[in-house]
Amino acid sequence: MSKTNPSTPTDLKTIGLTPFIYCSNQALFRVSRDVPLGDALAMASDFLFLAKELTKDAAYARDTDRHAWAAHYLTAMSKAVIDDVVKVLTPLAPPARTKAESKK
Incomplete structure (x- = not known):
């Protein structure tokens, strides 16, 4: 399970909240949770390289669209991984300020 306050950035892991590839308005796949962020980003980088x-x-291949569809799915997977990582790295909301803090 992901730690809520990890001691180092290397302890951060995916949270598995990001779906991708939809069928009938339902997510067919989801990013797995508890993958170290470095590993997840390395995989997203590999996906993007292959998509490129x-x-x-x-x-150059005018007779088929299979390359384009493969690139499409790889970029969808990459985006989902990166979005999941961003959810881990971005705080949900800044802490609320008290009236005393607002007057300073």
């Missing part, structure tokens, strides 16, 4: 290469192939 596939889009170059798609630009």
Whole structure:
């Protein structure tokens, strides 16, 4: 389970709240929880590299769209991983200020 206040950034892990690839308005896949953020970002980087290469192939292969669809799914997966990481790294809301703090 993810720690709420990890001692170091290397202890941070995905929270698994981000869905991707929808069928009939329902998420077919979701990012897994408890994956170390460094590993998750490395995988997203790999997905994006492959998607970039596939889009170059798609630009030259006029007889098929399989390269474009593969790139589409890889970018959806990459975005979901990055969005899940951002949810871990971004605080939900700043703490509320008291009246005394507001007058300072």
